[in-house]
Each structure stands twice: as structure tokens, then as C-alpha cells.
Amino acid sequence: MNGFAKYLVQRLFQFFLVIFLGVSLAFLITNLSPVDPVEQSVALMTNFGATDPRAVELMREALAELYGLQGTVLDQYLSFWGRVIRGDFGPSLSAFPTPVMSLIMSALPWTIGLLTLALAISWSLGNLLGALAGYYRSNLLLRLSGAAVMALHPVPAYIIGLVLLLLLGFIWPVLPISGGAQMNLQPGFTIDYIYSLILHGTLPALTLVLVGIGSWFISMRSLVSNIVTDDHVVYAELGGVSSGKIFSQYVARNALLPQLTGLALSLGNVFGGAVITEFLFNYPGVGRLLIQGIYRGDYSLVLGVTTMSIIAVAVAVFIIDLLYPLIDPRVRLS
Amino acid sequence: MQLKKLAAAAMAIAALVVPVAAQEFIAGIPRNEALIIQGPAAQNAEWFNLWAPGGGASNNGLQQLTADTFWFINPEGTGDAAWTNALASDRPVYNDDFTQMTVTLKEGIFWSDGVEFTADDVVYTVQTQIEHPGMGWSAPFTVNVDSVEAPDRNTVVFNLKAPNSRFHTLFTVRWNAAWIMPKHVFETVDDPLTYNANPPVSLSAYVLHSYDTAGNWVIWKLRDDWQRTSIGMELDAEPQVKYVVYRNAGNPDARVIEQLNHNLDVINDIAPEGMFTIARDAADTTATWFPGFPFAHPDPTLPSVLFNHQREPFENKDVRWALAMLIDIRAVAMGSYRGAANLAALSTPPTGTAVTDYYVPMQDWLTSFELNTGTRTIKPYDPTVSEQIAALVKPQWGDQIPADPDQLKAMFGHGWWKTDATAAAELLQKAGFTKNGNQWLKPDGTPFTIKLMVEGDAIPTLARAGTIIAQQWSMEGIQTTVDVAGPTNGQRLGGGDFDVAIYWTVETWGGHPDLSFFLESYHSSFIKPAGEIQPPRNLTRWQDERLDAIIEANRTVSFDAPEVAQLGMDYLKLAVEEMPFIPLMAYNKFAPFDTTYWTGYPSAADPYSASGPFWSNLRYMVVQLEANPNAPAAQ
Numbered sequence: 001m002n003g004f005a006k007y008l009v010q011r012l013f014q015f016f017l018v019i020f021l022g023v024s025l026a027f028l029i030t031n032l033s034p035v036d037p038v039e040q041s042v043a044l045m046t047n048f049g050a051t052d053p054r055a056v057e058l059m060r061e062a063l064a065e066l067y068g069l070q071g072t073v074l075d076q077y078l079s080f081w082g083r084v085i086r087g088d089f090g091p092s093l094s095a096f097p098t099p100v101m102s103l104i105m106s107a108l109p110w111t112i113g114l115l116t117l118a119l120a121i122s123w124s125l126g127n128l129l130g131a132l133a134g135y136y137r138s139n140l141l142l143r144l145s146g147a148a149v150m151a152l153h154p155v156p157a158y159i160i161g162l163v164l165l166l167l168l169g170f171i172w173p174v175l176p177i178s179g180g181a182q183m184n185l186q187p188g189f190t191i192d193y194i195y196s197l198i199l200h201g202t203l204p205a206l207t208l209v210l211v212g213i214g215s216w217f218i219s220m221r222s223l224v225s226n227i228v229t230d231d232h233v234v235y236a237e238l239g240g241v242s243s244g245k246i247f248s249q250y251v252a253r254n255a256l257l258p259q260l261t262g263l264a265l266s267l268g269n270v271f272g273g274a275v276i277t278e279f280l281f282n283y284p285g286v287g288r289l290l291i292q293g294i295y296r297g298d299y300s301l302v303l304g305v306t307t308m309s310i311i312a313v314a315v316a317v318f319i320i321d322l323l324y325p326l327i328d329p330r331v332r333l334s
Numbered sequence: 335m336q337l338k339k340l341a342a343a344a345m346a347i348a349a350l351v352v353p354v355a356a357q358e359f360i361a362g363i364p365r366n367e368a369l370i371i372q373g374p375a376a377q378n379a380e381w382f383n384l385w386a387p388g389g390g391a392s393n394n395g396l397q398q399l400t401a402d403t404f405w406f407i408n409p410e411g412t413g414d415a416a417w418t419n420a421l422a423s424d425r426p427v428y429n430d431d432f433t434q435m436t437v438t439l440k441e442g443i444f445w446s447d448g449v450e451f452t453a454d455d456v457v458y459t460v461q462t463q464i465e466h467p468g469m470g471w472s473a474p475f476t477v478n479v480d481s482v483e484a485p486d487r488n489t490v491v492f493n494l495k496a497p498n499s500r501f502h503t504l505f506t507v508r509w510n511a512a513w514i515m516p517k518h519v520f521e522t523v524d525d526p527l528t529y530n531a532n533p534p535v536s537l538s539a540y541v542l543h544s545y546d547t548a549g550n551w552v553i554w555k556l557r558d559d560w561q562r563t564s565i566g567m568e569l570d571a572e573p574q575v576k577y578v579v580y581r582n583a584g585n586p587d588a589r590v591i592e593q594l595n596h597n598l599d600v601i602n603d604i605a606p607e608g609m610f611t612i613a614r615d616a617a618d619t620t621a622t623w624f625p626g627f628p629f630a631h632p633d634p635t636l637p638s639v640l641f642n643h644q645r646e647p648f649e650n651k652d653v654r655w656a657l658a659m660l661i662d663i664r665a666v667a668m669g670s671y672r673g674a675a676n677l678a679a680l681s682t683p684p685t686g687t688a689v690t691d692y693y694v695p696m697q698d699w700l701t702s703f704e705l706n707t708g709t710r711t712i713k714p715y716d717p718t719v720s721e722q723i724a725a726l727v728k729p730q731w732g733d734q735i736p737a738d739p740d741q742l743k744a745m746f747g748h749g750w751w752k753t754d755a756t757a758a759a760e761l762l763q764k765a766g767f768t769k770n771g772n773q774w775l776k777p778d779g780t781p782f783t784i785k786l787m788v789e790g791d792a793i794p795t796l797a798r799a800g801t802i803i804a805q806q807w808s809m810e811g812i813q814t815t816v817d818v819a820g821p822t823n824g825q826r827l828g829g830g831d832f833d834v835a836i837y838w839t840v841e842t843w844g845g846h847p848d849l850s851f852f853l854e855s856y857h858s859s860f861i862k863p864a865g866e867i868q869p870p871r872n873l874t875r876w877q878d879e880r881l882d883a884i885i886e887a888n889r890t891v892s893f894d895a896p897e898v899a900q901l902g903m904d905y906l907k908l909a910v911e912e913m914p915f916i917p918l919m920a921y922n923k924f925a926p927f928d929t930t931y932w933t934g935y936p937s938a939a940d941p942y943s944a945s946g947p948f949w950s951n952l953r954y955m956v957v958q959l960e961a962n963p964n965a966p967a968a969q
Contacts, residue, residue: 036825039824039867041387042870052474052478052854052855053854053855053860053870055474056473056869057473057869058467058476058477059473060867062472062473063387092378094377095377095381097386097528098378098380103377103378110548162587165587165588165591170591170594170595177588177591178550178583178584179546179550180550182359183359183361183546183550183553183581184360184362184363184544185361186361187547192361279585280584280588282550282582282583282584282588284548289377292375292377301377
């Protein structure tokens with residue numbers, strides 16, 4: 001077995017192990033939840049209405065049977081793995097009998113669109129600014145932008161979102177503060193609809209960019225600050241290589257490797273949604289779906305979203321692991 | 335130079351986004367024809383089957399605007415005016431022993447697809463749900479109905495398995511009820527439980543226009559044949575609201591902003607601070623239940639301090655009364671609702687007809703009620719609490735606080751219990767408690783500590799009330815910690831996994847004195863052992879032979895019998911004596927209306943309909959609203 005094949009087998013083993021452990025843990029945690037989906041449904045059906053206690057008993061029994069919640073935890077665990085392999089998470093218990101997969105698939109495009117765009121912007125901008133700030137340390141403009149990014153970094157998404165909501169939704173009401181698109185507008189590849197999507201996505205995307213840019217900036221600046229003192233950089237400077245070339249070829253490129261891993265992990269996390277931002281702006285993505293599932297005790301839905309997220313992160317890391325030897329010769333050699 | 339470029343770029347972005355303000359808010363629908371109501375975020379937006387599990391609780395306009403059943407009770411109403419015959423032409427008719435109920439239906443009512451509504455739809459509704467366990471009303475039909483017949487197209491006869499003088503309440507809407515199914519639609523589908531009913535046929539005045547597949551909004555349109563519905567045939571003129579939009583307007587802060595931006599006409603609930611902001615910034619374009627402070631609309635729901643009677647020492651009424659005497663209700667009202675609370679000393683919400691049926695006639699009894707503390711007898715009731723709260727809020731709200739005691743009672747309640755630490759100490763001593771320093775010890779010598787459960791952020795006013803009460807008890811030597819249950823709250827209440835909690839265990843019709851709405855489930859035969867789930871209501875698991883006698887007596891009299899109110903009073907007196915839970919206040923909701931486009935909303939002065947977006951009685955408000963002639967022109 002040559003080196004790369006051995007490397008591939010190791011990574012594949014890790015990949016499946018991470019998925020197995022992650023999904024099993026998610027199953028265990030959701031099953032330990034004290035929120036019972038049958039009781040949630042009973043509450044929905046009896047809330048505010050006259051309720052005969054005998055009828056409630058009967059209702060409870062009927063729902064437990066309908067939802068297929070009989071059997072031991074081990075039975076349910078094995079049955080769950082069977083469904084995961086088939087790509088079927090069963091019916092949602094809070095939106096019975098709609099399949100969990102349908103709910104996820106209808107929310108996923110919103111989240112992927114929002115988070116991928118926000119991540120691309122924050123990753124590119126954060127890394128670029130971070131690398132420049134780390135390399136051109138005396139530049140005033142870069143120092144100011146660094147200070148601004150650092151100031152925003154510790155502020156929680158909820159606060160930034162709320163400020164944007166007040167600023168651009170109320171004081172200067174130029175952007176919609178709720179939903180994914182204009183009401184009653186036919187979805188499709190029309191200018192009106194795309195324009196509406198952009199308008200409705202601006203505030204949540206801006207929130208995510210402002211929240212996310214700081215960590216990329218800080219880590220990149222720190223990486224670059226270390227690399228600029230490396231021998232090969234000093235040697236290049238003494239050799240008269242242009243600073244632009246040193247920055248792009250000797251410094252930024254090397255510093256980018258760990259950031260790519262971070263990017264892959266973040267891309268995988270896209271499938272888990274941006275819970276707080278989606279909630280704040282009422283954005284119809286996976287994060288909002290997850291919150292609804294948790295509150296309603298719908299562990300089919302919670303497990304579905306979590307499993308998707310675990311698999312997505314594992315796949316992203318696996319792909320990066322495979323690409324790493326191509327980017328970094330040291331990995332290939334080892 | 336760079337700065338100029340940045341400024342130019344900012345201007346360009348601004349030019350791109352500014353037009354949104356000028357865009358029509360709803361594509362293709364004139365804003366001044368649409369009433370916009372706060373709705374939920376739907377998980378399965380394409381699902382319109384009201385009769386599937388959970389479907390009956392749809393808050394997106396489906397049950398509020400398209401479903402119909404025999405009768406409605408206006409939760410805000412009083413007397414005969416609170417009752418509405420909807421699909422039924424008259425009130426229910428029972429035989430002598432309440433084993434048979436006959437309903438006569440109105441003629442000339444049609445489903446939105448042109449098929450006539452008949453008694454066959456009703457029979458089909460009952461039989462289909464009995465045959466399909468898990469459907470919304472399958473269980474109560476199975477428990478009660480022996481057979482159902484339609485002797486002619488306008489008559490339905492229900493033969494019951496056992497006497498039930500309240501069987502008709504299954505078809506009586508307060509919030510919702512058993513809605514009638516369209517037989518001609520459902521009989522063509524294989525499984526009524528998995529059928530999504532999309533698009534739904536409507537039996538009421540509005541029909542589905544469009545919906546968001548992402549679950550953020552649903553738009554309902556006035557039917558062309560709106561006169562051929564139970565609500566339409568009673569109207570003199572065509573409803574002015576052509577479209578009703580249920581939209582998920584996001585978190586409470588966003589709802590306030592949306593209403594201030596005139597993008598949300600009806601709010602279900604916001605925090606007191608949000609209400610005060612709207613009242614301050616948009617007084618000219620806002621209507622509220624009370625025209626000024628306290629603004630809030632009281633739901634027929636009774637937030638209370640709930641004791642778990644299956645845990646010591648809360649099974650002891652002296653302990654419960656002692657804890658009641660340690661509460662300073664003024665601080666609770668100020669801290670939870672910033673004074674805008676409608677206090678309740680009786681164990682029924684002080685709303686709708688309960689005020690005239692119970693609160694007013696029982697004032698003398700309450701004032702003279704005597705409590706034996708073990709060493710003396712006291713009169714714990716304080717009828718002046720509303721005036722004391724008025725004095726506390728007057729500095730902030732000035733002339734909005736009237737001097738008339740009757741008006742103050744309507745705003746802040748009729749009275750509550752005096753704070754009396756001495757009496758509380760005597761009651762605890764009577765129960766065998768002792769005091770060591772500032773710590774009360776139980777009869778077994780262990781410290782008396784309490785975990786007070788609250789739901790948390792979902793109902794911030796009640797969480798605040800719980801925190802204040804915990805502080806008050808702690809200060810008097812009973813260490814109380816607040817236990818935030820979050821989404822497990824309902825489950826823990828039902829399972830009896832709490833010492834003391836702030837929640838409600840009493841809800842009423844609001845517009846009718848009959849208390850069977852909640853009281854029926856208080857019968858001791860329904861009480862579960864600790865650890866098992868208690869049926870809804872009676873979360874405290876209060877058990878008393880005298881209570882059983884009242885419930886059994888109530889079963890034998892008809893819904894409208896004069897004895898109903900007397901039996902209600904018997905229950906209320908027993909509840910005062912036993913204090914099974916400490917009633918605090920009505921569940922006040924801050925639900926402001928934007929009058930920019932619509933006027934004529936219900937109010938305390940004209941409570942012609944429910945006003946909460948999720949209440950099915952809301953339909954009676956929707957058809958009565960009038961377009962504001964000064965509304966901005968349609969775009």
C-alpha cells in the first residue's frame with residue numbers, strides 16, 4: 001500500500017468514526033430530552049379547548065401508536081440507523097405526517113444561500129484584511145480597520161443583529177426586517193424575486209459577516225505575524241524579492257492552509273443553520289427549523305438536522321484532508 | 335480620495351436599498367384592502383388538514399377564517415349576546431337525561447367549492463374521526479358518541495354513551511372546537527390522517543389565496559359568495575377586509591417595529607415595554623383594549639401560584655394560605671406588568687361575564703370572609719388594592735388613571751389578599767412549623783425551602799412575577815429559588831415534577847358562567863399518582879370531596895340553568911377557603927391594533943368579539959372592521 005492509499009484509508013476510518021460517534025451521541029441526547037412529542041401534540045390539541053380527561057387518555061394512546069414511539073431505546077436506535085442509511089428520518093412529530101427530510105429540504109436552500117454568501121464574504125474579507133494587517137503592520141488604515149473588526153468580534157450576533165434591525169429597519173427603514181422574500185411574490189428566476197431575496201437577505205447576511213469577520217481576521221493576522229519572521233521570508237527580503245510577491249507567495253499562501261481547514265468546517269456547519277440570526281430576522285432556514293423542533297420536542301426533526309450537520313462537517317473535513325497533500329507538500333511527504 | 339470612493343460606494347448601496355420603502359408591502363394586493371395579523375412560523379406550510387394531529391390548533395388563519403361549527407361563545411361577552419348560533423340555527427336540544435342531543439342546522443350554507451353543507455357532513459365528521467384514532471377530535475367522539483344520525487338534511491341527532499349535559503361544548507368555539515369536515519372532499523381520499531387538504535375548501539367567509547412555502551405567511555381572500563356562510567348571512571353589508579394576511583412578524587421587538595412601520599395591524603402579544611413604546615410613539619394610530627393605561631386585554635386565563643398537592647407540605651391548606659399572606663400583590667403587579675395587571679382573588683379569571691356573575695356579587699362575601707390562623711380570626715381580603723395600584727402608577731400615567739373606583743376595578747381588578755406576615759407566621763406555626771432565626775423549619779426540623787418553577791422567556795411577565803414572589807418568600811424566611819423550566823414547562827407541570835409553579839390551571843369560557851370548561855377535569859376520579867401525567871387542568875392535583883360534589887351537581891344541570899352560577903360560586907368559595915392555588919391575575923395580553931388602515935376594533939367599551947389573532951372568534955372582528963378613510967392611498 002503506497003503512502004497516499006494508507007493516508008486515504010486512515011482518513012476514511014476517521015470519517016466514519018466521527019459520523020458514527022456524532023450521530024449516536026445526538027440520538028442519545030435527543031432521547032434524553034424530557035420533552036415528549038406526544039405530550040406536545042396533546043397540549044396542542046387540548047390547549048384552550050374544553051377537554052374531557054378520558055378523551056385525553058385515549059388521544060395519548062392513539063398518538064403514541066401513530067408516531068411509532070413504542071419499543072426500547074435500543075430498538076429505536078437501530079431503526080434510526082436503518083433510516084439514516086436510507087436517507088429517511090421518518091415523519092416529523094410536530095408536523096406529522098410530513099417527512100423530516102421534506103422539512104429540511106425546504107429550509108436548506110435558504111440557509112445555504114445565506115450562510116454560504118455570508119461565509120464567503122467574511123472569510124475573504126477577514127483573511128485579506130488579517131493578512132494585510134499582519135504584513136503591513138504600520139499602515140494606519142489597516143490598523144483602524146483592525147481595531148474596528150476587533151471591537152465587533154466579541155459582540156454577540158444577537159446584539160449586532162438587533163442594532164442593525166433598529167438602525168436599518170426602524171430609524172432608517174430601508175431594509176425589510178423579517179422573512180425571506182416579499183409576501184405574495186411568485187418565487188422564480190425573475191428580477192423582482194431575486195431583488196427581493198437580496199433585500200431580505202441583506203440584514204441577516206450583514207449580521208453574519210460582521211460577527212464572522214473578526215475570527216478570520218485575528219487568526220490570519222496572527223499566522224502572518226509568525227510567518228513574516230520565518231527564515232524563508234527573511235531570506236526573500238534580503239534577496240530583494242518584491243514585497244507584493246513575498247506577501248502573496250511566501251506569506252499569505254502559507255498562512256492560508258489552516259484557514260482553509262476552518263473554511264471547510266464552517267461550510268459543513270452551514271447545514272446546522274445560523275440559529276440566532278435566523279430567529280432574529282425570522283429567516284426561514286434550518287436554524288429556525290431546529291429551534292422549532294427543540295421547542296416542540298420533535299426529536300425526529302432535531303435528529304434529522306443534527307445528523308445532516310454532522311455528516312456535512314465530516315464530509316467537508318474529509319475533502320479538505322484529501323486536498324491537503326496537494327496544497328501542502330509537507331503533508332504529502334509525511 | 336479613498337474616502338470619496340467609499341462615500342460614493344455607500345451612496346450607491348443606499349440608492350439600491352432605499353426603494354424598498356416605496357415598494358408595495360404585499361405584491362399584487364393593495365395594502366388598504368388587507369388586514370395584516372401576527373401569525374406563526376409554519377413548519378409544514380403546505381399542510382391544511384385541520385383534523386390531523388395538531389391541525390386543529392393552526393394559528394395561520396385556517397381555523398380562524400375557513401372552518402366552522404355549530405356555536406361560538408364570545409370570550410369577552412356577557413349574557414345572551416355572547417352566544418352565537420353559527421352552523422346551528424338554535425341552541426342544542428337535549429333529552430331529559432342528557433343522553434341525546436339534537437342540532438338543527440341553518441340552510442343555505444355552502445362550501446367554497448359550491449357544494450352545499452348538510453347534516454351528512456356532520457355525521458361524516460364524527461364517524462370518520464371515530465374510525466381514525468389520532469385525528470383531532472377522535473378521542474372525545476369515541477368516548478361520548480354511541481351513534482350519530484341525520485334524519486333529514488338539516489337535523490343531526492347524537493346518541494351518547496352516557497349522560498353528558500356539556501356534550502355540545504365539543505362543538506362550541508371559545509378558542510377552537512370540533513370543526514366540520516367536508517365530506518365530499520375527504521371521502522375521496524385514502525387516509526384522512528395523511529391527506530394535506532391543500533388547497534382547503536372553506537366553510538366560512540374567507541378562502542385560501544396564497545401561502546409561503548417557507549411558512550412565513552398565508553393570505554386569505556374574501557369569498558365571492560361570502561353571503562352563503564354562517565357568518566356572512568348575518569351581515570348587512572359586504573366585509574371591507576378583502577384579504578387577511580397572517581404573517582410571522584418575528585420576535586417581540588420586531589413586532590413592535592413592524593407595527594410602528596404600519597406593516598402589522600394586529601399583534602397577539604408583546605412585552606409591556608413594547609406596548610408602552612407603541613403608546614408613546616404611535617398613540618394617534620393605535621387602538622388598545624383600554625384606551626389608555628393599562629392598555630392590556632385580559633384573556634380568560636388565570637395565572638396563579640400552583641402548589642403540587644402531592645408533595646409535602648403543600649397538601650396543607652394552612653401552608654398555602656401562609657404563602658398567600660406573604661405575597662405583596664402590588665409589588666407583583668408592578669414588577670410583572672409594570673402595574674398593568676388585572677388582579678384576581680377568586681379562582682376564575684376576572685374577564686367577560688365572570689365580573690358580573692362572580693366578582694361583583696361576591697365582594698361582600700370576600701370582605702367578610704374569615705380565616706382562622708390558629709390563634710385568631712382575620713379578614714384577609716383587601717378590596718382597595720386597585721386604588722393602591724392606581725396610586726402607584728399615577729405618577730407615570732397621570733390623567734390616564736381615573737379616580738372612579740369602579741373604573742379602577744375594571745382596570746386593575748376588584749381586590750386581593752392583604753400582605754400579613756404575622757398571620758402567615760401564625761398559620762405556619764399552626765401547621766407545625768418553627769422558626770430558627772430568619773429560617774422557617776418544617777415540622778420535621780428541616781429548612782422549609784421552595785423551588786418555584788417558571789416557564790421563562792416564553793412568558794416574561796409570569797417569569798417576573800415568579801421572581802418577585804420568590805424574593806418575597808425568601809425575605810420572610812422561606813428560601814425560594816426560581817427554577818426556569820423553558821420548553822419542559824408543560825411536561826413538568828403535567829407530570830407533577832414541581833413544588834410550586836407560576837402558571838394557570840383555570841381557563842373559562844369567558845362569555846359564560848359555566849365553569850365546567852376546566853372544572854370537569856378537577857374531579858378526583860381523574861387524579862393521577864405522582865409521576866404519571868395529569869390530564870390538562872387541575873395541575874395541582876387538588877382533591878376534595880366537596881369539590882367532587884359540586885362537579886357532580888353541575889353535570890346534572892343544563893348549561894344555561896340558573897343553578898350554574900350558584901354552583902360556580904360554591905366552587906369559588908371552596909377555593910378561597912382551601913386556597914389550592916393562589917390566583918394572581920388575568921393573563922393580560924398587550925395586543926395593540928394599528929388604525930392606519932382599519933378601525934372599529936373591539937375594546938373594553940365595545941367587546942363585540944375576541945381580538946386575539948389565534949382565537950377563532952376573531953372572525954367576528956374581521957368582518958366588522960371598517961377601512962380608515964384617511965389611510966394612505968393604495969399603491
